[in-house]
Amino acid sequence: MTGDGSFERDRTYITTRITADGRDGFPVEAGRYRLVIARACPWANRSAIVRRLMGLEDVLSLGIAGPLHDERSWCFHLDPGGRDPVLGIETLREAYDRREPGYPSGITVPAIVDVPTGRVVTNDFERITLDLGSEWAAHQRDGAPDLYPEGWRDEIDDVADKVYRDVNDGVYQCGFAAGQQAYDKAYQRLWARLDWLEERLAGRRYLVGDTLTEADVRLFPTLVRFDAVYHGHFKCNRQKLTELPALWAYARDLFQTPGFGDTIDFAQIKAHYYVVHHDINPTGVVPRGPDTSGWLSPHGREQLGGRPFGDGTPPPPPPPAERVPRLGRAG
The missing domain is CATH 3.40.30.10 (Glutaredoxin)
Structure with a gap:
C-alpha cells in the first residue's frame, strides 16, 4: 500500500526465460x-x-x-x-x-x-x-495463430499497457484500496478505460487488427471475472459487464472461441476471491450467482468480420483431464 491507501502491486518476478537457443540456461524441451x-x-x-x-x-x-x-x-x-x-x-x-x-x-x-x-x-x-x-x-500445432504479429506490435503493446494499468490491475486497485480517495481514483480510471474499450469494440471485432492477438488474451481474463467477483467483491459496481453491449458481446465471442472459455471454472474463481480475501469478505460466504448460462448465448459479432485465428485454425478440444465444468444456471 502507498501512503494514501492505494494498492501497489509487487512487480518483482523471476525473469529467466525458456528460449529456443537456451541462452538463459533453459532451452525449450518437450516434457521438461x-x-x-x-x-x-x-x-x-x-x-x-x-x-x-x-x-x-x-x-x-x-x-x-x-x-x-x-x-x-x-x-x-x-x-x-x-x-x-x-x-x-x-x-x-x-x-x-x-x-x-x-x-x-x-x-x-x-x-x-x-x-x-x-x-x-x-x-x-x-x-x-x-x-x-x-x-x-x-x-506448436499446425494452424497455431500468431498472437503478436510484427506489424501490429506497437499497437498491441499500447493497448495492452492501457488494459493492464487501468483494467487488469485497476480492479485490484479498487478492491484493495484502503481509503476512499484511493478507491475513487481507481474507480474513475477503471470506468474511463472500460468506456474507451466499449467505444473501441463497438465497430471492430478484436482489439487490434482483425484477428486475435495478445491484447485480447490480456483483457479477457478480467472481463470473464467481472460480474462474478469484481462488480461486487471489488466494488467495481457502476455497471455489470452484461450491461455494456459491446464489451459483453465481445467477451461472449471470446468465451465461445476454443481456447478461451474452456479454461474458465467459475466455481474456483468465486471460491478463491470470496474465501481467501478475509479482509474484504470476513464471513467467507460465496455467492450463488450470477447465472453463467448467458455466456453461451449468441453474440452476433461475426457481422463485424475478422478472422479469429488469422490464417490458422481453432485448437482441438482440451485433454479430458483438463476439461472444466459445463456452464449452468446459478442457484
Whole structure:
C-alpha cells in the first residue's frame, strides 16, 4: 500500500526465460517443464489460454493449484493426497524455495517449473505468454495463430499497457484500496478505460487488427471475472459487464472461441476471491450467482468480420483431464 491507501502491486518476478537457443540456461524441451496455474487467477489464465491456442498440451504439462491458499503459498489441495502428481509437492512455495531458499517475494502463478530439478524457472506472466507464442514455435500445432504479429506490435503493446494499468490491475486497485480517495481514483480510471474499450469494440471485432492477438488474451481474463467477483467483491459496481453491449458481446465471442472459455471454472474463481480475501469478505460466504448460462448465448459479432485465428485454425478440444465444468444456471 502507498501512503494514501492505494494498492501497489509487487512487480518483482523471476525473469529467466525458456528460449529456443537456451541462452538463459533453459532451452525449450518437450516434457521438461511444467506450467503451474490456478483456474482462479486471471494472470495465470493468460498462459493457460496461450498454451491451448498454441497446442502445447503434449509438450508442456499443466499443474493446477487449487483456489484456496493462505498467505504463504498456492497449494495443490485438489490433487490426490494434496500433492502435485508430477512435482510431488504440496505447495508451490517448495518449487520457489528450490530456486532460491527462503524466496522473499510473492509466490505467484503462473510459474514454469523445471521438472528434473523441481525449481521455478520463471513467473514473469507477461513474458511467459509471449515466449509460448514464439520461442516454442518448433512444438506448436499446425494452424497455431500468431498472437503478436510484427506489424501490429506497437499497437498491441499500447493497448495492452492501457488494459493492464487501468483494467487488469485497476480492479485490484479498487478492491484493495484502503481509503476512499484511493478507491475513487481507481474507480474513475477503471470506468474511463472500460468506456474507451466499449467505444473501441463497438465497430471492430478484436482489439487490434482483425484477428486475435495478445491484447485480447490480456483483457479477457478480467472481463470473464467481472460480474462474478469484481462488480461486487471489488466494488467495481457502476455497471455489470452484461450491461455494456459491446464489451459483453465481445467477451461472449471470446468465451465461445476454443481456447478461451474452456479454461474458465467459475466455481474456483468465486471460491478463491470470496474465501481467501478475509479482509474484504470476513464471513467467507460465496455467492450463488450470477447465472453463467448467458455466456453461451449468441453474440452476433461475426457481422463485424475478422478472422479469429488469422490464417490458422481453432485448437482441438482440451485433454479430458483438463476439461472444466459445463456452464449452468446459478442457484
